[in-house]
Amino acid sequence: MSTQRELTDRIRESVIPERGEIPLFVYSDPDVYALELERLFGQTWLFVAHLSEVPKPGSFVVRSMGEESVIVGRGDDSVVRVFLNACRHRGMKLACEDFGETNMWRCPYHGFTYGSKGDFLGTFLGAPFERVAYPQGLDRAALHLLEARCEVYKGMVFATWAKEGPSLEEFLGDVRWYLDLIIGRAEMEVVGVPERWVVPTNWRLPSENFISDAYHTATAHSFLSRLDMVKGADFGRDGYHVDPGGGHGLGVGVHVDGESYFPAELAGEYAANLGEGQLETLARIKNMHGGVFPNMSFLIPNFIELDGRRVSGAMIRVWQPAGPNRTQVWSWHLVEKNAPEWWKKLGRRMYTQTFSSSGMFDQDDTENWEAQTRVSDGALYRKDEFVLHYGMGLELPPLPSDEFPGPGGVYDGKFSEAAGRTFYRVWLDHILREKTR
Ligand code: FES
Ligand code: FE
DSSP: OOOOHHHHHHHHHHHHHTTTEEGGGGTOOOOHHHHHIIIIITSSSSEEEEEEGGGTTTTTEEEEEEEEEEEEETTTTSSEEESSSSOTTTTSOOSSSSSEEEEEEEOTTOOOOEEEEEGGOOOOOOOTTTHOOTTTTTOOOOOOSOOOEEEETEEEEESSSSSSSSOHHHHHTTTHHHHHIIIIIEEEEOOOOOOEEEEETTTTHHHHHHOOTTTHHHHHHTHHHHHHHSSSSSTTSEEEEEESSSEEEEEEEESSSSSSOOOOGHHHHHHSOOOOOHHHHHEEEEEEEEEEEEEEEEEEEEOEETEEEEEOOEEEEEEEEETTOOEEEEEEEEEEETTOOHHHHHHHHHHHHHHTTTTHHHHHHHHHHHHHHHHTTTTHHTTOOEEEOOOTTTTTTOGGGGGSSSSEEEEEEEEHHHHHHHHHHHHHHHHOOOOOO
């Protein structure tokens, strides 16, 4: 047990992203995790929902920010707002369903009620036997649900507990150009409800994997080349590694077939939503994996052949922290609302076969993340300064800006950990900052 000052000194001295050095203890130490909940998840922007999940006034979904349950609801004014899912009377969880549509939220404990629509969204409406129980009256304004700052980018709803600080667009910065290729290329909608499952791993391992680990695909997912589903074992290298700054990062896999793998029926909608460089990049994409700092991932999985057609999809993941060694995975499958039926149907099949609770890739990845977490929790590793290697591409300069249309530091070939090192620089900025909400 160390004091908070001793812990932050130890982190400052041993987490050295510039040299690609990350000590193993930061993955399972309960004190590091407690700091993260307060200084990172209590401060930064977090993805909570897609607008299509709250389509009407009164519709809501229940999500988490860090370990805290929140209600994401839409008012009559069409504005989406985010509240702590806790009654102001004694803190009982207010919305116990995962999603729904309602005129008001009534606390299951003593019955305090709150508006769920329009101007009344989050407002205290009344209490049972109010005149008898509170003859002196209640300060209604003080009973308003605690509200997070909320902004939307291309249908993606983000929230933060920080009252001040960067806007969502400033926070996202250059990663927006790449996010557009997934969720801004057309009108997108979530298919069904997000899948959820629990993995005994620290949340950072999968988050980093999507941001800067294309290298593992040749080994961990070698079934792809062994089953002749891709050309050659180094299929994960072709393309670009991108460090857009801000702790975000991604890999863009490209093909050389000359023609876009996306459905021709959607070409007009893509052209209306994307810039020239984005369209040019989308036409070459065979996959794209990445992450928005700290725990949201996005993915266009490798195009695979189903029923004689190449098909892929659009996915969002959140690696929800549930303890230093436990992560609840949230997985959304999205599709273009105006897509032809074959693309929607095959996309659902592709989703269940590749990246989902039943996905072939998830089976491979999860085994590694689980074992890494077990190792990091061993007493010997915690005592010794066992330092992990994040040095791939340390000496490589980014490409000149005229060689790729997208912004950020762009590296030729996906074998680099540049964005992973930036992830840890930004992580350090949060963890070592003493100011909290
Ligand atoms: Fe909600 Fe008492 S805790 S009404
Ligand atoms: Fe993987």
